[in-house]
Amino acid sequence: MKLPCTGLAMALCLVLVPVAQAKPVVATVPASVQAGPCVEGVCEYRLQNGLRVLLFADASKPTVTVNLVYGVGSLHENYGETGMAHLLEHLMFKGTPRHPDIPAEMQRRGISKNATTSLDRTNYFASFPANADTLDWVLGMEADRMLNAKVAKSDLDGEMTVVRNEMEAGDNSPIGVLMKRMRSVAFDWHNYANMPIGARSDVENVPIENLQAFYRTWYQPDNALLIVAGRIDNEQVLARVAAHFAPLKKPSRTMPVFHTVEPVQDGEREVTVRRNSDLSLIAASYHVPALAHADSAALTVLANVLGDDPNGRLYKALQKLKLTAFASASGETLRDPGLFTLVSALPKDGDAGKAAAELLKQAEAIAAMPVTDAEVSAAKQRIGNSVEKRASDVNAMAMALSEYQASGDWRLLFVQRDAIEGVTAADVNRVAAAYLKPQNRTLGRFVPTAAPDRAVIPAAPSIAMLVDGYTGSAPVAAGEAFEPSLGNIAARTETFIIGDGLQVSLLPKRNRGQTVILGANFHFADEQSVAGRRVAGSWVGPMLMTGSQSMSREQISARFDALNTNAQVSGGLQGAGIRLEGRRDTLLDALRLAANVLRNPAFPAEQFDQLRLQAITGLEFQRKEPGALASLALSQYFDPWPVGHPLHVQSIDESLARLKALKLEDVRAYHRDFYGTAAGEIAVVGDFDPVALKAELQSLFADWKAPKPYAPISTHYRDVAAKHERFTTLDKPNAVLLARQNISINLTDADFPALNIAIAILGGDPLKARLGARIRQKDGLSYNVGAGLSADESRTGRDDNGSLSIQAIAAPENMGKLEAALREELVRLVVDGISMEELRSAVAEKKVAREQSRATDEIIAGLLSDHLYYGRDMTFEAQRDAAYQALTVQQVNAAIRKHLKPEQLSVFVAGDFK
Structure with missing residues (x-):
């Protein structure tokens, strides 16, 4: 099968294709068909099952092209299933019960055929001399294999090796390998990181059931656009389309929706490929907007300004000076944001460092040598010339329509053409400055290496071979059943x-x-x-x-x-x-x-x-x-x-x-x-x-005495007025809130158990405490929000430097809502108090937590050490346990109103609030 339009080929595959101004050929529409928009001779129709049809009549050439486009490509593949869209493309030629040998039938009819899989779509096209019977057969065959392709295990086993060989052929190409590696580095999450050919292990091991499910999901009339162009009669073609495709039922399944948005690249990236070859390559890719974005037209012109041979800047700066043997620039025009790529091939004795520096200079230093009006005018002329040539080729028109459909809608072909006509030098310089910058760059190098030193990771042996019959060493010495009461x-x-x-x-x-x-x-x-x-x-x-x-x-x-x-x-x-x-x-x-x-x-x-x-x-x-x-x-x-x-x-x-x-x-x-x-x-x-x-x-x-005897530094409560501070920390997508109110409290105070339980109810558990239930569970503003009580301790006297502290994180734009909710919950706690249910739950949780902590030797050691320092023993812990169990709602509410003062809460926030 033909390789998909990727890498440098995009510059050729996705050239904008206008058509000559033509009077629309409006067909009489069958009852089962709904007429849609017509643009410059291209008319859309829709069947009740969701199939969209484009008819483009051109009597000047005695040929017809049928191009069936499915909205499925490598973008739509799941983990472990890369390459499925392309693999399925191959299996679609294995026939159906009604058409057991599709290639042979096409050959007998003199049909030129092919299919391609790209990032966003898969298409099947056939071109042949204008003939009503041949067209009718092609339409019937496409309608049949849309739902009835065999997609059999026997065919998969045979075709998998063919696809693998296609993959191997692609890996022979230095530029193909480099572009594949650069995509995987340039994209973090979006499936544009994966080329349609897929991973070798996925292609070799995909279960036939997965492939069949993939086929049933995506190969349906509501996910397809049928394009028929050439010497056709619209009414007759529409009638035959309806006859073959209208009986296909609209699927009951809901079309999967993909919502991944690639995050903004946050720094330069590099990838180096070392393989045995005589060709050295330097390439740079930059993230750019989708086709539908207004900047796409200016980027198309920029690619021509840079990459045209012999009038482009890369030719003059690199090829003409013999720094490179070849250089080009191309921008992807896809449904989602893609890549703008510059690539150069070096002579065998070329200086890779100088070539890379000059390539990046041409891309990233345009502000120092702005694109001129003359350059833009010349680029638009070249694009326009290509447009006119393609407009005269009905096959090219049918293919171009499929590319723009894959990018969102076939009418974008005309919208983009018009947008390019309006591009100015200022537009081109603006998009160059906006996107061709170091922190948006992935730099790729293909370094010819006669004997690459690779680390081959061997496959692990069978787990059963390792563990069956294993007995292990002597058991670890068992301990006693110690009761940590x-x-x-x-x-x-x-x-x-x-x-x-x-x-x-x-x-x-x-x-x-x-x-x-x-x-x-x-x-x-x-x-x-x-x-x-x-x-x-x-x-x-x-x-x-x-x-x-x-x-x-x-x-x-x-x-x-x-x-x-x-x-x-x-x-x-x-x-x-x-x-x-x-x-x-x-x-x-x-x-x-x-x-x-x-x-x-x-x-x-x-x-x-x-x-x-x-x-x-x-x-x-x-x-x-x-x-x-x-x-x-x-x-x-x-x-x-x-x-x-x-x-x-x-x-x-x-x-x-x-x-x-x-x-x-x-x-x-x-x-x-x-x-x-x-x-x-x-x-x-x-x-x-x-x-x-x-x-x-x-x-x-015992004998090492300190020269200066120990005396602890006393700490005491201090009244601190409320304050609100806000700090801007640029490029930090997570903002932080910290709040505090000083409280006069010592760990041994009678109020401590009640106040500690109150703070636990307010913000102890990140999911079910009041702050968590409101701010995380209900409002969805923060992943982590909580509150804590700090109580002073002292060996003598009564140190009382305690405090309530609250901490939370949120997106900077949500911080105002979070703070408001936090203050509301604190006021509600003071005004309304707690409920009996909350008290029972918090006391039960405290009891379990204290008991479980004593089951750990490290906690027991810390407890014993604290008792020695503060002059306490386990009686203190027993009294504290009893105090928690004896708490009443009235005691807790009294402690809340005595110690918590919402008007004294200081709040400090920091984040990127720009």
Whole structure:
């Protein structure tokens, strides 16, 4: 079969075809046919079953062309079924019960025939000397195979190899291969990425049932346009069309609708093909609008201005100077946005770099050398000449009508012709600037390579061969059935103090795989001692794992791997920590290694420079990120601390300046002046030897006292007036909303359980909480919206710096609606309160969540550590569970009205609001 019109061939296949002004030949219409529009001698008719018919009478040539166009091409294929439209095109010549050998019957009648499959359509055309009997036979055959083609497995098996050979022939062509690869790179989602020939594996393996279903869906009268052109009598032809096609029933199925829109390309793309060949190619493709768009006419003229040989710009800049042996430009005119492509073939000894640079210059630097009126006039003349020649060829006219039908409607042929006549140089320069730009470009190179070094991916063996009879290794050591109730956790936990102030909780239990979790927090320094040294303090932690006095970063990592331990040694302004997730038999060795890393860091200079570069890069990145920008601005607005305070929120510029001024010696000095492990909390949960572990903890940590004793920095509630801030972050399609209201609340306050449940009802669950139900489920404005309560905690006194926080994302144009809905739900919560059903559901959810969390060793270890720090035990957790269960609607509503103030809510949004 003839290859489809793709790549450079589009320049020839889709040249606009006008016709001479002719008086419409209006036929007497049979009762089953409805007359439609007539344009310049081309008249449309429609049958009741949906078939559209175009008749174009031209008595000047004694020939007739029948062209049946189906609105199905590679665009309409599904995953795993590429190439089906083209494969089906082949099978349509395998006959029907009434016409078992269509090629032979055509040959006997002297009919010249072919068929093509493109991105948007498949067409079948036949040309023959004008003869009523032959025309009647062709119409009857086409009506028959529209619904009755065999599409049999036996035919598929034979024809599949033929199609595969056609595919192989196409792959011999350097330009064909390059264009195929470039399409797949240029398009992210649209099926224009796939050439009609399809993927080899799809063509070889498509089930016949899939192909038959594809045929039944698309080969129907309501998806077809029948074109008959040449020396015909319209009334007679229309009568024969009605006789053959009108009996075909209109299908009951609904035509599939394709809605994928290719997103805007967001940067230069490149693809390189290496194959054994003597031809080197350079090509560039740019996304351009569909045929129906007003810019399409100017792009057609631009393609001629650039690609004409010998008057085009590419010829003069590339071929004439012998940079390339051939160069052309063409634009696709399709139903959906397609590609505008420039391609050049290099001489065997050509300079690919110079050729590519000049090719791109001709496309992307038109503003520096604008297209002139003379160039546009000459291009329009050339197009017009081609139009006149095609108008005299009835076969060409029939084919042109099918292309424009595939692009939306056959009348676009005339609309586009007229639009081209009105194109000006200003139009051409405008579209060149709009579309031929680097960030819209896919650059392709075909590089001749005598022995391509490809990675052939072998097929996997049969899964059954791998798994049948497999028994595996010895089972992992089973653990005990530990009941994570508060009483059992308390009964199994041993708590004691090492030295003067290192508190320890040990919960030994037999775990599957003998796993164990260790968490250690060490405290030091006070507010006054760390003043002015915040940056250095924050940098000790990241540097700890980069090397010790005896081991490099790589050696530390490899040793923890050998011990089968996930390890983290960290540090901050007033504390350091160790987290180990390991096994019983390696816990002590891993703990010794972690202690050595914490106590004896090397602070290597090259690691410091590398981490600082990463941090600087990350800070610069935050400048244009909606989430980071809104979060920083919100934090700064609510920041109660003055400049210079250890907890002051720094701007990006402040952070960058202090980071760039930081010296490695400052980091070393901070570790020397403040670090110690004699005060803190250690919690260990899992499979371990308590006796051996106690001795090791005493040996490793008890004697290293911090030079400056620990005193926490107190935090307190501060009334902050409501504020609304909006930040524009260009080219960010997702906008971020962050909202906050300060609340005077401590975790131990009597109001906390009620208020925490209220916030869970407002925004806890992203789907069923009030914010989620309204903003995501009902209004469809946001994928993620939620609210949370932050409550302060303190070892002594009552720190009360709590807050309500709300966060959401949305498209920038929907952010106003989202904020309005969010505020409405918050006001509704305060005014109306909650219901008994909401309370029961939220309390039940909280109960399950708290109970399930205690089934995880890491959570238990964290709970034990918190209890040591705040001076609590499992009685506190039991009382909290009871408080949740005893909540009443009245208590929750009272807490809501006491603490939540919608008028005090500050909202910060960031996104591309242009």
